[in-house]
Ligand SMILES: Nc1ncnc2c1ncn2[C@@H]1O[C@H](COP(=O)(O)OP(=O)(O)OP(=O)(O)O)[C@@H](O)[C@H]1O
């Protein structure tokens with residue numbers, strides 16, 4: 001699914017934020033990604049989403065050398081990945097429902113085939129009464145739940161989530177992680193960046209730990 005060999009990443013002329021990262025993850029794995037603020041969690045997720053290229057080393061995704069792919073093939077691979085950005089990135093001119101349905105539309109599916117699924121998922125994340133609202137009027141936690149619904153609706157092969165429970169209460173956080181666990185049972189590899197130690201303890205999954213630019217698995 002994922003293989004890094006001595007990957008390094010620096011922004012511009014700055015210091016290396018990630019240094020000599022080597023690891024691999026098998027299909028169907030589930031990990032939390034931890035490390036203090038500024039440790040490079042978002043940077044690592046950006047690499048995995050192919051919105052950054054390593055400045056050195058090799059990075060394989062889905063068996064392909066992702067650093068060297070032309071843009072169209074990168075876009076193709078990206079369709080197999082669901083992502084929850086730390087800043088949500090919902091499209092303000094689409095309703096919440098349309099935002100969540102977007103990945104399926106992009107895949108060329110017919111609305112009649114997914115209409116009920118989108119509505120059910122929105123109800124599940126507690127947005128049943130906000131489906132036709134536009135993102136600018138949603139609360140932070142509502143936006144976060146919409147972003148999560150959008151990331152999981154297409155049952156991607158890889159799910160990347162950057163602090164996906166940072167804006168919701170503990171009970172909702174648990175519910176959302178259960179959604180990721182359920183997706184994982186269906187075969188999706190999941191990586192969740194989080195600072196929430198209570199969640200990590202509750203779900204007791206292995207951790208990818210970033211510390212001083214290096215990655216440890218524990
Ligand atoms: N676009 C950028 N240009 C230059 N430096 C950057 C950029 N983005 C991040 N950095 C730096 O890279 C380092 C890692 O940042 P990153 O956002 O990956 O950390 P993080 O672990 O996600 O932190 P947080 O827990 O606060 O979200 C930080 O020192 C940050 O200042």
Ligand SMILES: [Mg+2]
Nearest residue numbers: 041042086162
């Ligand atoms: Mg971050």
